[in-house]
Amino acid sequence: MTGQRIVLTDAEANLHIERGEWRASPDLSLAGAADWFVRTYPLHGGQSEGVQVVEVCNGPLTLFVLPTRGMGVWKGRFRSLPLGWKSPVPRPVHPHYVNLHDRNGLGWLNGFNELMCRCGLAFNGPPGQDGSTAVTLHGRIANLPAHFVEVRIETDGAGWIELRGIVDETTMFGPCLRLTSTLRLKAGSAICHLIDEITNLGGAATELSLLYHINIGRPFLEAGAETVIAHRAVAPRDPRSAEGVADLPRYEGPTPGFAEQAYYYLPVAGACGWSTALLKNAAETAGFAVHYQTLQLPCLTIWKNTQDERDGYVTGIEPGVNFPNFRAYERARGRLPRLEPGQTYRAEHMWEFADSAEGVAALCESVRLAQRFAEPVRHSTPMPGWSPAGEAVA
Helix, strand or coil, X not given: CCEEEEEEEECCCCEECCCEEEECECCECECCECCCEEEEEECCCHHHCCCEEEEEECCCEEEEEXXXXXXXXXXXXXXXXXXXXXXXXXXXXXXXXXXXXXXXXCHHHHHCCCCEEEEEECCCCCCEEECCEEECCCECHHHCCCCEEEEEEECCCCCEEEEEEEEEECCCCCCCEEEEEEEEEECCCCEEEEEEEXXXXXXXXXXXXEEEEEEECCCCCCCCCEEEECEEEEEECCHHHHCCHHHCCECXXXXXXXXXXXXXXXXXXXXXHEEEEEEECCCCCXXXXXXXXXXXXXXXXXXEEECCHHHHEEEEEEEECCCCCCHHHHHHCCCCCEECCCCEEEEEEEEEEECCHHHHHHHHHHHHHHHCCCCCEECCCCCCCCCHHHHHHC
């Protein structure tokens, strides 16, 4: 690679760059974008005190990554379109202030405001008692800081900006997993590529739970917005979700008192194993697509939470290795990959954005091309083997 490598954090070397900025210069230029930059800085005040931000811009697309919070993505912008949502938790929360066991295991929600946060790695889904282990909502990885962070700027070839972080989720007498996260932006592109490698550092085999909680609000989400998803089959998670099956792809405007709904999809893949889930606004002029590798991420969850704006008007497009059911349920259905000592699991997905009718139509075509390989089935009730509520129906 020709370009520059900047180490922002290296705990082993006791190195940390608190503030810095790198942008186009005569010695550092990227074909396709003259206005790219990378900058890093800490947040101050309230529960955000000490949260490190790395802002990555490839020209049209800017993403704000949080190494302090498991390399999650706080928010972003694609040209004039904001990316993210308005959470009741208004700013990133330092993990110091998140007690995962709070609210009977729902403490994860006290720090929940990102565009994308990972759920896992040892467990995700609802809290409860799994044998002798008390598991909390959606696991630990989103509230663990990276101990190594670097930026790589590739000036030859296509011109990539790459942000890489390493986060360890380890414990004594328990799972020891390492997340190596790579976020890649090509200069001038509307696409973000995310590549995760999860390695078992321990001496015994262990399970992996992993789900990408990608949370989208306005301007993509609004009354009349729709999802377009390549899939073989879909089923509601529970009886409440079954109430919305008839109008599943469409969204309401902000509705006070709305109770969340979730739908489990079995995706269908097109070329090279990739599938697509798209959210488009009512006018079909703004689109947020999630492309994901189905061999690595075989499950997709759509979370609909169209409650009052002040309470968090949001929807989630959530590819994962498993459905976000309780860990024991997913284990019994064989959806938790087992990693042997030293083994690494790779998971890839991409985000692609459109801000025109032509761009949205092209994203819809991506879904159509994958959908050619299966006639989708929509179940009206929870399905056995998909969710605990399905067992009750059976």
